[in-house]
Amino acid sequence: MPLGFERSLSGSHYCDVVEGNSFQINEQKVRLRGPGQRTEVTGLIVHRGVNVRREYVRNVRGLLRAWEKHGYGAAEQGLRDRHHRKHRRPGSPEVRLDQVAGGKLEFIRQVRGATNLLYVKLWNRFASLSTPRRQLKVAIAQTAAQVDDALWLLEWETGNATAFALEGVGLVTCAHCVPDGPLFAMKPAAITQQFVATTVRKDTDRDLAVLSIVEPLLSAIARGDDAAMTRGTQAIVAGFGNYAPGSGSRLLNGHITGRGIRHGVDVLYSDHRAFEGISGGPVLDANLRAIGVLQRATSSEAPGQETTILPISLLDQLGISRTGASAPVPPTSGVRPGP
Numbered sequence: 001m002p003l004g005f006e007r008s009l010s011g012s013h014y015c016d017v018v019e020g021n022s023f024q025i026n027e028q029k030v031r032l033r034g035p036g037q038r039t040e041v042t043g044l045i046v047h048r049g050v051n052v053r054r055e056y057v058r059n060v061r062g063l064l065r066a067w068e069k070h071g072y073g074a075a076e077q078g079l080r081d082r083h084h085r086k087h088r089r090p091g092s093p094e095v096r097l098d099q100v101a102g103g104k105l106e107f108i109r110q111v112r113g114a115t116n117l118l119y120v121k122l123w124n125r126f127a128s129l130s131t132p133r134r135q136l137k138v139a140i141a142q143t144a145a146q147v148d149d150a151l152w153l154l155e156w157e158t159g160n161a162t163a164f165a166l167e168g169v170g171l172v173t174c175a176h177c178v179p180d181g182p183l184f185a186m187k188p189a190a191i192t193q194q195f196v197a198t199t200v201r202k203d204t205d206r207d208l209a210v211l212s213i214v215e216p217l218l219s220a221i222a223r224g225d226d227a228a229m230t231r232g233t234q235a236i237v238a239g240f241g242n243y244a245p246g247s248g249s250r251l252l253n254g255h256i257t258g259r260g261i262r263h264g265v266d267v268l269y270s271d272h273r274a275f276e277g278i279s280g281g282p283v284l285d286a287n288l289r290a291i292g293v294l295q296r297a298t299s300s301e302a303p304g305q306e307t308t309i310l311p312i313s314l315l316d317q318l319g320i321s322r323t324g325a326s327a328p329v330p331p332t333s334g335v336r337p338g339p
Contacts, residue, residue, distance in 0.1 A: 196213070210318070
């Protein structure tokens, strides 16, 4: 694209900055991209933030899929035959599939971040295939959509509630949302995949419980500081209020209205008007960190009751640290049997 055309489209300011710092613009390397075109610089997509090319991600998925389907040896030989033999210096050691896949994943991590959900999903596939198995990772919610990824619908014979994956802990909910009978956790978008939820900790006095399922938790919410939540502070409640098949989660904005003691337990109060089934959901600060667990809320059936929030720091009194359960997580029973 001729440089003069670039200047005429309001690029003159940037050209002046470059040339004013004693650099010379190479007209052969000037490119102009419109709103509908992919903007790429040094192999990175920079249209809306920095990202890797879709083809790059598809290539990593293909490597992992071949490894899963055909086994390591066959997948590695296919990689050598298709891509690397003709590009390598004579006498160079043969490429290794695990090194190639690991290197490509490291590049995705550098670009998209260590807690990005796409990276975490790909890494966990790679970690599960590796020998010895590598440590699984979890994506930390940083947007409202990612909060939804960390929510789980709990269902039992007579009701449903909400649980959420808390970083380094597991699935957190209220104890009154954990019945004595069978309990199942699921994602509304994949309702046919229902996992038996096993109780790791349950404290009926504090009304808190920690659960585990056989499915790896790919997304989680980071823990916040409930002590910083003062009267008037904004808070967000997330969960499956008034859940029906086909519906999704709700995010409810509100404010902390005060602190108190309920049944001998320190609680926070808020002005959220929630819905049945949202109990056990996370209460988030402005940075989408969990500062509490919704215990009960004002409703049309109980308009006089206050919305109460169990501070996240109560987990410390259950023996649950910021780095996980203080005792090994017991094995789960697996997937819910079909009808």
